């Protein structure tokens with residue numbers, strides 16, 4: 001592996017282990033990527049079908065803008081590579097992370113009819129890039145899930161254009177996507193959004209029990 005790719009792969013593997021420990025990347029679910037080079041586009045991305053709790057740097061692939069493997073590491077690119085590439089292009093992101101937590105799965109279905117979740121009034125919102133006050137209202141769009149990754153990438157492109165300020169989105173009954181200028185920022189955004197989603201989910205449950 002080239003030095004840049006090797007360092008990035010080690011960083012992705014560390015984040016995968018941390019997220020797995022939180023229950024957000026169980027089994028082979030979810031995927032992680034980070035941009036290594038912009039021109040031409042080279043993205044380090046977790047391979048398909050690998051256990052995220054045991055992700056090793058050599059299981060991180062280098063892919064191009066068409067999701068073809070270009071590096072020395074072999075393996076199959078994740079089906080969701082096209083979504084990562086679209087987010088990198090639309091947002092100029094340096095890293096894209098995707099988790100399958102219990103709470104993001106539940107709430108992506110619970111609020112699906114609304115087309116998204118409005119998250120407002122929480123101090124933790126200030127962990128999202130550019131947010132200065134808890135009075136911020138974050139709209140987390142929900143996109144219908146699909147196995148047609150080309151069509152889904154187009155839908156996500158439209159969603160990102162429509163919601164320019166969004167720091168992430170949910171795929172219905174599937175999971176959360178977030179990103180950042182770099183891996184550290186993307187990791188922070190996932191942690192913040194997962195915290196907020198769990199908080200909203202638990203609040204709904206307490207309200208239900210109180211009635």
Ligand SMILES: [Zn+2]
Pocket residue numbers: 029030031080098100174175
């Ligand atoms: Zn997924």
